[in-house]
Amino acid sequence: MGGLEETVVLVTGATGFIGSHLVKRLVGEGAEVNIISRSKEIRGNLLLKNLKTEIRIHKADLREYASIKECVNNVEPEKVFHLGAFVDLKRDFQTANECVQTNIQGTLNILHALRDISCSSFIHIGTYEVYGFNPVPFREDQPIDPLSPYSISKACSEFFCRFANKIYNIPTVLLRLSNVYGPNQKSERLIPHVIKCAIKNMKIKLTEGNQTRDFLYVEDAVSAIVKSSLAEKAISEVINIGSGKEYKVRDVVQKILDLMGSSIAPRYGELKHRAYEPERLYCDITKAKGILKWSPRYDLEEGLRKTIHWYEENMGR
Incomplete structure (x- = not known):
């Protein structure tokens, strides 16, 4: 498994909670980091404001194919980390339209834009909420049962990633993250x-x-995301990422x-x-341990501290 030094990467959702931690890690790994943002200005993100000189910001909107296509053509990324999404904290049906536009259409737009680009991995960040009322711990071979506009849209995005993998040969990896926490997260959580x-x-x-719930410290989540982009055996796989507790x-x-x-x-x-x-949500991470050679480093108390x-x-x- 090689590293990311001088690898050209593209990150959507880079100004978000997990995305900003991922960008910091990628910069530290020596990658050439490109991010998609609706604005060229990074305001209010304490993690990214000190990295502005080390990343390239591309003004684009996931919902607008033309801007995404232009960005992808300019960057020609070797690896894509797709974290961009509308996160509906209320899980309210009134937000369904935004979930469809950003989470489904946005994913379709970037997959279409990549069809003529030879990227080595496309990492789709999903959620373990797609398992719904399945018995716990959740396993990747269980049928999905999404119960909110957000989880429905993320499940639908996964299906389109699988389709793009077959039709365009885009090497997709589908990660289903548990409840991630850590520094710089919005107080609504x-x-x-x-x-x-x-x-x-x-x-x-x-x-x-x-x-x-299954709570995972953000540095562990980022470590799993990075490892998934480097593991050839992860291609075309669905992998749970959580504490397993x-x-x-x-x-x-x-x-x-x-x-x-x-x-x-x-x-x-x-x-x-x-x-x-669901009353209970937590996932089995046996597959992540096997394919990614990854396991959480921080226990709950250390992560909370x-x-x-x-x-x-x-x-x-």
Whole structure:
């Protein structure tokens, strides 16, 4: 398995949470990093603002084929990391149109643009939410059962990636990530929300908190993404990326508060649990360990400590 030094890479969704961590890693690996962004200006992303001189920013919109085609032709990427997506936190049907335009049409646009480019790997970042109410731990050979506009759109994108693999011979790798957390994540997510509330001594309103999730530290997620782009055996495969462990939301919240020395009492049950949301989500990562020779480096406590430290250092910046 070679490295990424001087490899021309293209990253969609680079200004997002996982995307910005990936860009930082790719720059550190010595890759020639190109990113797609709707704006040439990178505002509000603490990770990327110090990397502006080390990356090339291409103004383009995933929803507009002409701009994506022009970008791909100019870059001629050897590897593509497709993280660009509309992330619907509410999982609300009213957002279905945006999910279709960005997540499905956007994926189609970049796949079409790549059909005459000889890239060595196309990494599609999906979600383990496509498994829906399947028995846990989720395995890659289980039938998918997406239950929200977001997960439906990501599942549909996977099918188009498989189609492009067969028709255009684009070497696609389909990763299904669990709940990724870490520095620089938006506060709408559980872990940064609890951390910020604890720092500001604010009320923490949550659902009952009995649901379980698979939480993965972002540096581990990025490591898996990079390894998937270098592993020939990963081509045409679907691979789960997670901690492989199941954590109750209540326990994670309490762990954060304990690590921060906070006495705030979370107000469980003040937020409604979505009726169609599975009670348990976590994945089997045996395949990732075998094909990618990857396993998580950080346990939950260590990942939370690093995340808490970052927010304590950067809140308000």
